[in-house]
Amino acid sequence: MRMVESGDVRLAVYEEGDPGRPAVLLLHGYPDTHRVWDEVAALLRDRFHVVRYDVRGAGASTAPADRGDYGFDRLIGDLDAVLDAVGRAKVHLVGHDWGSLQGWEALGRPGVRDRLASFTSLGGPGLRQVADFMRHGRPRDVAAQRARSWYIGAFRLPVLPELAWRSVLPGLVRRALRGDGIAPRPGHPAPTLVQDGINGLALYRRNPPDSGLDPRVPGLPVQIIEPTRDAYVTPALLESVGRWAPRLWHRRVAAGHWAHRSRPGTVAGMIAEFVEHVEGGPASGELRRARAGGAFGGRLVVVTGAGSGIGRATARGVRGARG
Numbered sequence: 001m002r003m004v005e006s007g008d009v010r011l012a013v014y015e016e017g018d019p020g021r022p023a024v025l026l027l028h029g030y031p032d033t034h035r036v037w038d039e040v041a042a043l044l045r046d047r048f049h050v051v052r053y054d055v056r057g058a059g060a061s062t063a064p065a066d067r068g069d070y071g072f073d074r075l076i077g078d079l080d081a082v083l084d085a086v087g088r089a090k091v092h093l094v095g096h097d098w099g100s101l102q103g104w105e106a107l108g109r110p111g112v113r114d115r116l117a118s119f120t121s122l123g124g125p126g127l128r129q130v131a132d133f134m135r136h137g138r139p140r141d142v143a144a145q146r147a148r149s150w151y152i153g154a155f156r157l158p159v160l161p162e163l164a165w166r167s168v169l170p171g172l173v174r175r176a177l178r179g180d181g182i183a184p185r186p187g188h189p190a191p192t193l194v195q196d197g198i199n200g201l202a203l204y205r206r207n208p209p210d211s212g213l214d215p216r217v218p219g220l221p222v223q224i225i226e227p228t229r230d231a232y233v234t235p236a237l238l239e240s241v242g243r244w245a246p247r248l249w250h251r252r253v254a255a256g257h258w259a260h261r262s263r264p265g266t267v268a269g270m271i272a273e274f275v276e277h278v279e280g281g282p283a284s285g286e287l288r289r290a291r292a293g294g295a296f297g298g299r300l301v302v303v304t305g306a307g308s309g310i311g312r313a314t315a316r317g318v319r320g321a322r323g
Contacts, residue, residue: 006081012060029097033059035187039264057199070202131209141236180256
């Protein structure tokens, strides 16, 4: 572990594996620390250079002097500082929960996205894409997502969320883990959970969805891993992302919100397959079926009369659209 400075905070950065191999950066969510990735990191470190860090105000990282300094400008600045310290031209970013939100935001910022080789999202799209979905999604889909996101409004209230973290919320987190079939173990939940939870409330208070920002992302390879039993994100919200990411792979794992804890072998395998394919390796059959970009959303398309003329031209067009 080493400490990396970013403005007035010091970020605890952890590295494993051969620095000569492709770099995979695992970014945790709220109210976790880098330790939530322990099982997945152990499965990846023999094949990749694995990097993790505690976000500002969590785990061994320090909190900013101004408790409001949790906006995306600061968070993306932290990611940039870690990339500088790691010293790699490109990294494959993997984010869960708020780590995923930071990844989607990074894709919308030319300075940092040029340093990413790919992005894997575990746990939902970014706030730009959420804002568009809330404005233009089907009313019943929007209502279903609002019902699952009830806690966001609660976390933006003054004083009460802090009191809840000092009383009932730690127990509710452990109950939610057990509901996902996960037993607490050393490092997760972290011993710093209460203070991490209090500090991280600023994530919700400083970063409301903004419908005025462009939800489109560049042609960077993007993989969504969808836990099918996630209590906080609806399938409809994740499906809506396909219109904004031109090079998208959408995969599913039968698990709850913390899929990287309950199904680490599956999640690590999906990350490894995707990274190795982006690095130039062949795509597995499962990865080919997960390709969701293009005009047909990864579906099987049957073209009759494809031997010549219009049929052949159509078949070639479909093949090009599917990549």
